[in-house]
């Protein structure tokens with residue numbers, strides 16, 4: 213339903229008209245229409261198609277023309293018109309609770325504020341108090357609204373796995389007109405969640421770049437269209453994407469600057485100061501003279517460092533290690549020789565073992581581990597003993613046809629309430645590997661259960677060790693440090709579950725695991741063969757956790773995989 217999409221735009225038009233001091237009758241007509249559209253229980257597009265827009269109260273000729281235009285073309289010309297002559301950032305400022313267009317106008321006329329930063333600053337100024345109607349109480353209210361807005365915005369971060377394909381598509385769309393192009397910010401650092409998205413490019417023909425960008429077919433709205441900067445909201449997830457065109461001579465410096473993180477850049481700036489240099493998005497300068505900026509290599513070379521991989525740029529010691537020439541040799545996608553966490557149609561997966569094997573071969577994998585659910589996970593088609601044996605037989609059969617790849621018989625076995633595994637040892641003994649996972653009792657002695665499960669010599673891997681979901685579930689009540697330590701001491705591998713909503717372990721816990729000497733394994737938890745794609749997200753988490761390929765089971769050749777029981781070697 214496009215009801216709320218359209219209501220949002222009408223609200224914004226009303227806000228801007230109010231800011232401009234337009235006719236109050238007109239403004240309230242927009243607001244009334246917006247509210248009625250938002251609350252109307254039927255799909256506005258359907259009504260429009262049936263010529264029944266008038267069923268919604270408060271929709272006159274004018275508004276109904278807007279709706280018609282929007283549903284035909286995806287934009288409303290009135291919206292573009294009212295946006296002229298006001299800073300584009302106002303659309304955002306007007307969303308701040310307790311601020312309102314009138315107060316914004318007051319602050320704009322007096323201080324020319326344009327951004328949230330500006331607003332924050334003027335709220336601290338004593339002069340602000342002297343403006344008409346701006347008592348202490350009012351300022352306190354605006355501050356509260358601002359805090360609320362900022363924390364809400366922070367919550368709106370979306371998972372890397374959702375943002376990544378959206379941005380890749382835009383980059384592909386822009387590539388033909390750019391000489392260089394790259395996303396920057398948290399997406400380039402492959403952080404697990406992303407806020408707004410920044411893309412940076414250079415071109416021989418810069419004036420056409422932004423024109424093409426704002427015509428992106430999946431753009432829902434255009435927020436800004438300048439000579440060197442454009443900003444759109446894309447339909448998928450209403451994500452804001454900014455594109456910036458920079459001089460080729462500054463591309464490296466800009467890429468470095470806009471990739472961040474803030475903390476990483478602060479440290480680099482301090483380092484520059486110590487050397488009597490200045491670093492900015494335009495380059496590295498000695499006095500007036502620019503000494504680097506075209507590439508990131510150039511920029512980091514000034515500090516006697518190799519380019520620090522973006523995933524490490526969090527000020528977690530990477531600059532110090534780079535200066536000593538000690539950066540880790542991070543794992544890469546090409547190092548991944550197989551996956552250990554795939555569900556077939558013997559439990560709740562949708563593909564047959566044969567299809568899984570074919571997909572694995574097409575990815576160049578040397579092995580694939582099938583890990584179907586165990587009997588207690590009935591909700592997930594968990595296999596009873598009989599079915600498990602049947603599945604093993606099926607694997608033996610498929611192996612005959614695909615001699616080029618090793619198929620490991622595994623299972624994702626529930627860790628039960630008492631810490632026992634969900635199959636008796638004589639069944640576990642018939643498997644090549646065992647993942648132990650908690651799927652029930654998230655708040656009941658989770659740490660103790662996991663440690664008890666790890667005492668079982670048949671357990672090789674702890675699956676999704678903290679149980680969190682990025683979209684909102686906090687995860688188990690668990691002392692993850694204890695689990696990591698135990699795993700490190702006893703040769704149990706911890707999973708980086710690569711499913712986009714899990715990414716569990718996360719980067720911080722992977723770093724801890726690395727320090728404690730634990731082995732890690734990346735599992736896609738694929739329930740269909742398209743989900744094999746998520747491996748790259750798992751690799752990103754591993755890289756953010758400073759892992760090289762020696763620490764990751766997926767990177768070993770079949771006969772060298774260092775599982776505790778070494779049964780895989782047979």
Ligand SMILES: [Zn+2]
Pocket residue numbers: 624649651675676
């Ligand atoms: Zn699971």
Ligand SMILES: [Zn+2]
Pocket residue numbers: 553555624737
């Ligand atoms: Zn699973």
